[in-house]
Amino acid sequence: METILKQIAACAGCEACLKSCPTYSITGERLFTPKQRLQTVEQILEGQSVSDPMIESLYNCTKCMACESVCPAEIKVSSVVNMGRQKLVERGLAPLPRGKQIIEGLLKTGNAVGGRPEKRLSWLPEPFAPSTSETLLFLGCLPSYLVKDAASASYLLLKRMGIDFMILEEEGCCGTYIYEAGQVDLAREYFKKNVERFKSLGIQNMIVPCNGCLKCFKYFYPEVLGDFPIKVSHLLEVVYTALKENPSLLNQEDRPLVYQDACRLARVEGLTEEPRELLSWCATEVKDMQQNREQTPCCGAGGGVRSLYGDLSGEMSARLLDAAPGQTLVSPCPFCTFQLRRTAIDKKIDKEIKYISSIVLDALNGNRK
Ligand code: SF4
Ligand code: SF4
Incomplete structure (x- = not known):
C-alpha cells in the first residue's frame, strides 16, 4: 500500500495521460481520466466515502496502460486501479x-x-x-x-x-x-x-x-x-523462435494484412517486431495501424470492462476497426480477436479478424485462399 501511495503522490498533474486514455476520449468524463482515477484511489485509501460514478471509474478502466506509456512520472496507473478495486471489495462495495x-x-x-x-x-x-x-x-x-x-x-x-x-x-x-x-x-x-x-x-x-x-x-x-x-x-x-532460423518453411501469400498490436504485448512485453517479421514471412504486405506498437489503441475488452460496460467497450473496438487501413486484421490476442469480431458484427463493420496462429498455420501448410 505504501508503494501505491507513493505512486499516487508522484502525480504532477501534468495531464499528459488524458489524451491517451480511451475511456476519457470516448466519454469526455473527467472522472474517467487516469489522473482522476489516482485521486479516487487515494480517497478510498484514506477511508473517505465514494460515489457510484467513482466506483465505475475504477471498473471501466481497461488496464490498457496507454497512460503509463506517456506518463513522465512513470506511474503504474493500472496497479493503482488494482489496489482501488481490492479496497472496494474489502469495504463490501465490489465486485459489481x-x-x-x-x-x-x-x-x-x-x-x-x-x-x-x-x-x-x-x-x-x-x-x-x-x-x-x-x-x-x-x-x-x-x-x-x-x-x-x-x-x-x-x-x-x-x-x-x-x-x-x-x-x-x-x-x-x-x-x-x-x-x-x-x-x-x-x-x-x-x-x-x-x-x-x-x-x-x-x-x-x-x-x-x-x-x-x-x-x-x-x-x-x-x-x-x-x-x-x-x-x-x-x-x-x-x-517466432522456432521459425526464425528457417522462415522459408512458410509460404508467403499474396495478400495484405494489418497487424494490430495488443496492449500488453506491445507495452509490457515489448513484443512488437517479432510478430511483424513473422507475418512478413506469411504475407506479401503487412501494414501498421496509424497508432501502433507502444501507442496501440485498446480494443476495450480488458480489465473486465467488456462484461461490465459493454457499450463503452464496443465504442473502443469500433474506433479501432474504423482506423484499420485494410480488410484483414491480425491480432496476437484471442480476447482482442473475439471483441473485434463481435463489434464488427454488431456495428456492421466489414473487417475480418484473424488470430495470428491461424495465419502462420496456413502459411506453413501452404494453404492459399
Ligand atoms: S489503463 Fe487505459 S483505461 Fe485505464 S486509466 Fe490508463 S489509459 Fe485509461
Ligand atoms: S501523465 Fe502521469 S503525472 Fe501527468 S497527470 Fe497523468 S498520471 Fe499524473
Whole structure:
C-alpha cells in the first residue's frame, strides 16, 4: 500500500495521460481520466466515502496502460486501479453484480465465459489422448470456448513445428477475472490450487495463446503467491523462435494484412517486431495501424470492462476497426480477436479478424485462399 501511495503522490498533474486514455476520449468524463482515477484511489485509501460514478471509474478502466506509456512520472496507473478495486471489495462495495455472477460461474464451471465444460475440447482436431510433458499448452477460456479457431490453430501449429507439449482434458481457468475484480483472497486460493496441480504434473514451462492468461500467470500469480515456479511464454514468442532460423518453411501469400498490436504485448512485453517479421514471412504486405506498437489503441475488452460496460467497450473496438487501413486484421490476442469480431458484427463493420496462429498455420501448410 505504501508503494501505491507513493505512486499516487508522484502525480504532477501534468495531464499528459488524458489524451491517451480511451475511456476519457470516448466519454469526455473527467472522472474517467487516469489522473482522476489516482485521486479516487487515494480517497478510498484514506477511508473517505465514494460515489457510484467513482466506483465505475475504477471498473471501466481497461488496464490498457496507454497512460503509463506517456506518463513522465512513470506511474503504474493500472496497479493503482488494482489496489482501488481490492479496497472496494474489502469495504463490501465490489465486485459489481455482473462481476459476482461471472466469478460464481467460473468457480462452478472452471471458465469465465459461460462455456459448457463438457464441450471445452470441441476445438480439438483429433481425439484427446492423455500425454505427459514438461510443457503445458494452456489454451485459456477464450480460445477454448469462443475463439476456437485460435485454439485449434495454436495446437496444430506447435505440433507441426515438432514442439513437445501436453494439453489438459479439464483445464480450468487461470483465474484472472477473480483478481481483476479485486477479490485477491479468493484469487489466492484459486491460484494455489492451479499451482499444486501444475506441480503434481511436473509442468516446468507454459505456453499461452491468451494475453490475459499471460498477464495472470506471469504477473498476478507471483504478486499474490510470492512465487510462480513455471516459465510462461506467449505462443507468439515460441513460434517466432522456432521459425526464425528457417522462415522459408512458410509460404508467403499474396495478400495484405494489418497487424494490430495488443496492449500488453506491445507495452509490457515489448513484443512488437517479432510478430511483424513473422507475418512478413506469411504475407506479401503487412501494414501498421496509424497508432501502433507502444501507442496501440485498446480494443476495450480488458480489465473486465467488456462484461461490465459493454457499450463503452464496443465504442473502443469500433474506433479501432474504423482506423484499420485494410480488410484483414491480425491480432496476437484471442480476447482482442473475439471483441473485434463481435463489434464488427454488431456495428456492421466489414473487417475480418484473424488470430495470428491461424495465419502462420496456413502459411506453413501452404494453404492459399
Ligand atoms: S489503463 Fe487505459 S483505461 Fe485505464 S486509466 Fe490508463 S489509459 Fe485509461
Ligand atoms: S501523465 Fe502521469 S503525472 Fe501527468 S497527470 Fe497523468 S498520471 Fe499524473
